[in-house]
Amino acid sequence: MEFQGGSSPVTDSGDDIGVPMEDVREHLVVVGNGMAGCRAVEELLARDPARYRVTIFGAEPHVNYNRIMLSPVLAGEKTFQDIIINDRAWYDDHRITLITSDPVSAIDRARKTVISRSGRTIGYDRLLIATGSDPFIIPVPGKDLPGVISFRDMKDVDAMLDAANHGGDAVVIGGGLLGLEAAHGLTLRGMKVTVLHIMPTLMERQLDEAAAWLLKSALEGRGQTILTGADTAEIYGNGKVEGVRLKDGTQIPASLVVMAVGIRPSVALARDAGLDVGRGIKVDDHMVTSDAAILAVGECVEHDGNVYGLVAPLWDMCRALADGLTDQHSGYKGSVTSTKLKVAGLDVFSAGDFSGGEGCEDIVLRDASRGIYKRVVVKGDKVVGAVLYGDTADGGWYFDLLKRGENVADIRDLLIFGQAFASGGGALDPKAAVAALSDDAEICGCNGVSKGQVVACIEKGACSLDAVRAGCKASASCGSCTGLVENILALTLGDEVQSGPKTMCKCTSFGHDDVRREIVAQDMRSIPEVMQKLHWSTPDGCSSCRPALNYYLLCALPGIYVDDQQSRFVNERMHANIQKDGTYSVVPRMWGGLTNPRELRAIADVVEKYDAPMVKVTGGQRLDIFGIRKEDLPAVWADLNAAGMVSGHAYGKSLRTVKTCVGSEWCRFGTQDSTGLGVKTERMTWGSWMPHKFKIAVSGCPRNCAEATIKDFGIVCVDSGYELHVGGNGGIHVRVTDLLCKVATEQEALDYCAAFTQLYREEARYLERTAPWIERVGIDYVKQRIVEDDAGREALRARFLFSQQFMQDDPWAERAAGVHSDLHQPLSPISIAAE
Amino acid sequence: MTDWIDIGTLADIPPRGARTVHIGGEKEIAVFRTGDDQIFALVNECPHKKGPLSQGIVHGQSVACPLHNWNIALKSGEAQGEDKGCTPTIAVKQEDGRIWIARPEMTKVAA
Ligand code: SRM
Ligand SMILES: Cc1cc2nc3c(=O)[nH]c(=O)nc-3n(C[C@H](O)[C@H](O)[C@H](O)COP(=O)(O)OP(=O)(O)OC[C@H]3O[C@@H](n4cnc5c(N)ncnc54)[C@H](O)[C@@H]3O)c2cc1C
Ligand code: SF4
Ligand code: FES
Numbered sequence: 001m002e003f004q005g006g007s008s009p010v011t012d013s014g015d016d017i018g019v020p021m022e023d024v025r026e027h028l029v030v031v032g033n034g035m036a037g038c039r040a041v042e043e044l045l046a047r048d049p050a051r052y053r054v055t056i057f058g059a060e061p062h063v064n065y066n067r068i069m070l071s072p073v074l075a076g077e078k079t080f081q082d083i084i085i086n087d088r089a090w091y092d093d094h095r096i097t098l099i100t101s102d103p104v105s106a107i108d109r110a111r112k113t114v115i116s117r118s119g120r121t122i123g124y125d126r127l128l129i130a131t132g133s134d135p136f137i138i139p140v141p142g143k144d145l146p147g148v149i150s151f152r153d154m155k156d157v158d159a160m161l162d163a164a165n166h167g168g169d170a171v172v173i174g175g176g177l178l179g180l181e182a183a184h185g186l187t188l189r190g191m192k193v194t195v196l197h198i199m200p201t202l203m204e205r206q207l208d209e210a211a212a213w214l215l216k217s218a219l220e221g222r223g224q225t226i227l228t229g230a231d232t233a234e235i236y237g238n239g240k241v242e243g244v245r246l247k248d249g250t251q252i253p254a255s256l257v258v259m260a261v262g263i264r265p266s267v268a269l270a271r272d273a274g275l276d277v278g279r280g281i282k283v284d285d286h287m288v289t290s291d292a293a294i295l296a297v298g299e300c301v302e303h304d305g306n307v308y309g310l311v312a313p314l315w316d317m318c319r320a321l322a323d324g325l326t327d328q329h330s331g332y333k334g335s336v337t338s339t340k341l342k343v344a345g346l347d348v349f350s351a352g353d354f355s356g357g358e359g360c361e362d363i364v365l366r367d368a369s370r371g372i373y374k375r376v377v378v379k380g381d382k383v384v385g386a387v388l389y390g391d392t393a394d395g396g397w398y399f400d401l402l403k404r405g406e407n408v409a410d411i412r413d414l415l416i417f418g419q420a421f422a423s424g425g426g427a428l429d430p431k432a433a434v435a436a437l438s439d440d441a442e443i444c445g446c447n448g449v450s451k452g453q454v455v456a457c458i459e460k461g462a463c464s465l466d467a468v469r470a471g472c473k474a475s476a477s478c479g480s481c482t483g484l485v486e487n488i489l490a491l492t493l494g495d496e497v498q499s500g501p502k503t504m505c506k507c508t509s510f511g512h513d514d515v516r517r518e519i520v521a522q523d524m525r526s527i528p529e530v531m532q533k534l535h536w537s538t539p540d541g542c543s544s545c546r547p548a549l550n551y552y553l554l555c556a557l558p559g560i561y562v563d564d565q566q567s568r569f570v571n572e573r574m575h576a577n578i579q580k581d582g583t584y585s586v587v588p589r590m591w592g593g594l595t596n597p598r599e600l601r602a603i604a605d606v607v608e609k610y611d612a613p614m615v616k617v618t619g620g621q622r623l624d625i626f627g628i629r630k631e632d633l634p635a636v637w638a639d640l641n642a643a644g645m646v647s648g649h650a651y652g653k654s655l656r657t658v659k660t661c662v663g664s665e666w667c668r669f670g671t672q673d674s675t676g677l678g679v680k681t682e683r684m685t686w687g688s689w690m691p692h693k694f695k696i697a698v699s700g701c702p703r704n705c706a707e708a709t710i711k712d713f714g715i716v717c718v719d720s721g722y723e724l725h726v727g728g729n730g731g732i733h734v735r736v737t738d739l740l741c742k743v744a745t746e747q748e749a750l751d752y753c754a755a756f757t758q759l760y761r762e763e764a765r766y767l768e769r770t771a772p773w774i775e776r777v778g779i780d781y782v783k784q785r786i787v788e789d790d791a792g793r794e795a796l797r798a799r800f801l802f803s804q805q806f807m808q809d810d811p812w813a814e815r816a817a818g819v820h821s822d823l824h825q826p827l828s829p830i831s832i833a834a835e
Numbered sequence: 836m837t838d839w840i841d842i843g844t845l846a847d848i849p850p851r852g853a854r855t856v857h858i859g860g861e862k863e864i865a866v867f868r869t870g871d872d873q874i875f876a877l878v879n880e881c882p883h884k885k886g887p888l889s890q891g892i893v894h895g896q897s898v899a900c901p902l903h904n905w906n907i908a909l910k911s912g913e914a915q916g917e918d919k920g921c922t923p924t925i926a927v928k929q930e931d932g933r934i935w936i937a938r939p940e941m942t943k944v945a946a
Contacts, residue, residue: 198846199850199872200850204871204872205872208870208871209870209871231846279930279931354871360896538894538895539870539895540851540870540894540895541894542894542895542899543891543892543894543899543904543906546892546894547892565849565852566849566850566851566852566892566893567851567892568892569892569901570890570891570892570901571901573890574890578887578890578901578902580884580886580902582885582886582887582890822847822849822854823849823852826854826855826856826857826863827842827843827847827848827854827855827856827866828842828843828856829840829841829842829856829858830840830841830842830843
């Protein structure tokens with residue numbers, strides 16, 4: 001029995017639509033012919049096929065189909081026929097009345113009737129609301145233009161296919177599951193697709209940063225353009241979609257825009273009828289709403305504060321509902337969800353709480369060559385969450401351990417290798433497992449090193465991880481076999497294993513030099529990429545490795561790498577020095593220590609205008625304004641900028657000051673223009689980020705008033721030219737510079753300075769100043785690179801100057817103009833609700 | 836009864852970052868967002884010497900204080916590792932894309 005919408009209004013309780021008068025069974029009316037509504041009816045029929053007379057209203061023109069399979073239909077892998085769950089015969093066989101294309105528009109609870117859009121009024125004894133969700137449409141200009149489509153039902157798929165037939169460009173707004181499925185389908189249909197995602201990483205609800213990065217790389221490899229952090233301002237077009245404009249001004253032309261930014265439970269009908277509605281329609285454990293005669297199920301409900309957007313919980317709800325309707329009350333207890341998905345053909349899995357946190361331990365396995373990332377979160381000997389990418393075979397097993405709250409203490413060390421390994425063969429001790437490996441077994445996949453070769457290397461005298469890496473290359477590339485190598489070392493040497501040089505931090509088994517080398521060798525371009533390829537053991541690093549990685553990438557990829565602000569220490573993020581009371585000090589640059597009335601006036605004005613409690617002459621020949629509030633910083637900078645001053649970087653791992661003395665211009669002993677050279681040096685070097693702070697000074701004669709011999713780079717002018725000194729340090733351990741060489745001209749002094757600075761930038765470890773660096777590598781090495789190797793020096797100088805092109809933007813000007821203004825302003829509370 | 840205060844959206848807080856918020860008469864509150872978009876709120880004072888935690892580096896579910904690098908757990912406010920001390924936490928909920936914090940009771944600045 002089937003009725004199409006739009007027919008003339010009828011007003012009765014159903015007998016005029018073909019149901020025999022004598023059917024006096026209780027009448028169950030279902031609103032929504034979707035996945036949950038129909039499954040509920042199936043469950044009911046399985047328990048008691050005769051008990052209810054059933055009528056189903058569907059807004060769509062179709063029989064019940066599998067919504068999940070819309071993606072394969074879009075991608076061309078399936079047809080609509082393939083995804084039908086219940087065909088017309090099913091409705092007929094069970095004497096179910098199906099009314100399609102005619103949504104229910106109102107419920108009259110007093111009279112127990114529903115009213116449809118076409119005017120049908122039908123009485124019910126029990127009403128089941130299963131209206132699903134509505135796609136969320138972001139309220140931007142142009143959202144209603146023809147060519148803007150959501151992704152929820154068959155009609156949307158038809159519209160997308162129609163657009164794809166005309167070819168051209170598509171923009172998908174939303175980088176969650178739905179958006180990526182849409183993008184994949186449209187790509188297969190020949191469109192050029194750009195995905196816009198407002199969050200910094202894709203599918204942030206299901207995936208952590210590392211897995212999201214892998215997914216993004218894979219999708220980009222298939223030709224999609226993916227823009228994260230992309231905030232849509234407008235959809236433009238004359239009468240139809242022509243493109244999307246982002247808040248940053250970028251324009252992306254497109255003839256089709258798919259909006260897949262999320263869903264909202266469809267609650268309008270229930271709300272208008274006066275039922276209790278929160279985020280969804282509120283139901284009890286038996287799926288009964290605030291009206292005992294009305295039930296609700298599916299994505300439209302809120303149970304115990306939760307709403308769900310996947311089918312598995314809906315099936316649980318449908319069982320409880322059918323039990324209730326047949327008086328065998330079991331009750332729905334809420335669902336723990338896991339997501340196992342093939343996103344655009346790539347396997348991903350996530351379950352539980354994978355955010356980590358206190359008391360949680362992350363077990364991470366990364367296999368860079370196979371593109372696999374696995375992370376299991378364990379708390380108090382129990383699995384509490386998991387994220388898998390690339391190989392999801394063990395997802396079900398982890399989810400099972402999680403749901404059952406199984407104690408995993410015994411299999412802890414092998415857990416990450418999966419069920420087959422952890423529960424097989426009783427080889428629960430990793431050392432025993434390694435001992436059992438044959439000599440031919442491959443240990444290091446990257447470099448093709450067998451266990452026998454590692455043992456031979458150790459027997460020849462390699463007593464530490466580092467020595468093995470140097471000797472036979474095992475674990476020297478991606479590091480994923482580090483644990484194996486360490487076990488072989490322990491097995492072969494017992495207590496004689498030496499611990500190698502320090503690793504960067506507890507997140508990695510690599511030292512600074514290894515990480516830097518691999519960043520360049522493997523052309524890595526982001527922090528998550530380094531963490532993946534080098535098998536970081538934590539999901540997003542710590543406060544010591546993040547700033548280091550950020551610097552290494554910045555140094556390796558000038559002009560390409562996008563600085564990660566959140567990986568910087570507060571002073572570098574705020575471009576000012578934090579003080580013990582949380583205020584900041586501001587030090588404008590004074591080139592070579594020179595100033596003028598205009599600058600002094602501007603500083604005096606700032607001190608008065610912002611009530612700065614102190615202003616002081618620093619040891620670096622600047623003026624330091626203290627006690628500025630975070631909120632006032634942009635305004636202070638704007639005032640200083642207006643007088644021609646830029647950031648002094650007194651806060652950065654960067655070039656600090658170039659101190660000068662008065663030199664030959666005025667001083668009776670001066671041999672060269674030390675002030676002028678100092679200004680030139682500072683103009684050349686300012687703005688560059690370094691492993692640590694870097695100070696320069698130029699003295700006009702060996703009396704050395706600018707203290708050049710305790711600076712990172714010091715120039716002492718003499719009659720015949722310029723003595724160049726390196727590696728000096730005041731501070732805790734005073735170190736006098738080593739003499740690098742002597743040059744004849746100012747230009748040479750500048751060239752050597754640039755080359756030395758770049759050598760330090762490229763080779764020192766993060767937070768290693770020039771003094772300890774030179775102690776470590778030796779002044780002879782530095783001389784060989786800078787003084788003896790003319791071509792090498794020239795190349796270093798050229799790389800420094802190239803990189804400086806991208807560094808010498810005044811960060812203050814940018815902030816004063818409003819960039820990152822949110823970092824300076826508190827949030828403003830909006831409204832208050834009591835509960 | 837709890838007063839819930841709407842303080843904005845997820846997008847208002849940088850990932851692995853924090854913003855501050857002032858609720859009349861109370862100590863300043865730091866609202867943190869982790870790398871995977873969880874939100875936590877603490878009084879913006881380190882248990883060590885009152886460093887402004889909102890300015891620290893957020894990693895995992897901890898923040899490193901900007902003054903002397905103590906690590907504070909965002910969930911409990913407890914100092915981690917060898918350091919001892921605790922910063923008061925404030926309840927947070929995310930609903931319909933908005934962030935709500937509970938009106939803090941215990942942090943009243945003495946009048
Ligand atoms: C402002 C100033 C003191 C002054 O009022 O004169 C100063 C202030 C600070 N110094 Fe300094 N140093 C200042 C010149 C010096 C000098 C002298 C110099 O540059 O000629 C030295 C010795 C030379 C040297 O660096 O080798 C110096 C050696 C240090 C050290 C020890 C460095 C070392 O390698 O041992 C630190 C600690 C550190 O960086 O880890 C430090 C750290 C600091 C910090 C940044 C401490 C901090 O992290 O908050 C202070 C910031 C205060 C602020 O908010 O502005 N400051 N500091 C000077 C700023 C110069 C400028 O205009 O930029
Ligand atoms: C493209 C796509 C891919 C998906 N992939 C997955 C996946 O891989 N895994 C997973 O678990 N989940 C997936 N989902 C989610 C899953 O489809 C939903 O969770 C599920 O369909 C929800 O079932 P429901 O019955 O609550 O809502 P729906 O299936 O949407 O059914 C609701 C029905 O009610 C109708 N309706 C609404 N209002 C009225 C009214 N007033 N009168 C009459 N009828 C009305 C609607 O037209 C709709 O047909 C996917 C969803 C989409 C769109
Ligand atoms: S460098 Fe020499 S000449 Fe210059 S001021 Fe100092 S003492 Fe005088
Ligand atoms: S004030 Fe936070 S560590 Fe000292």
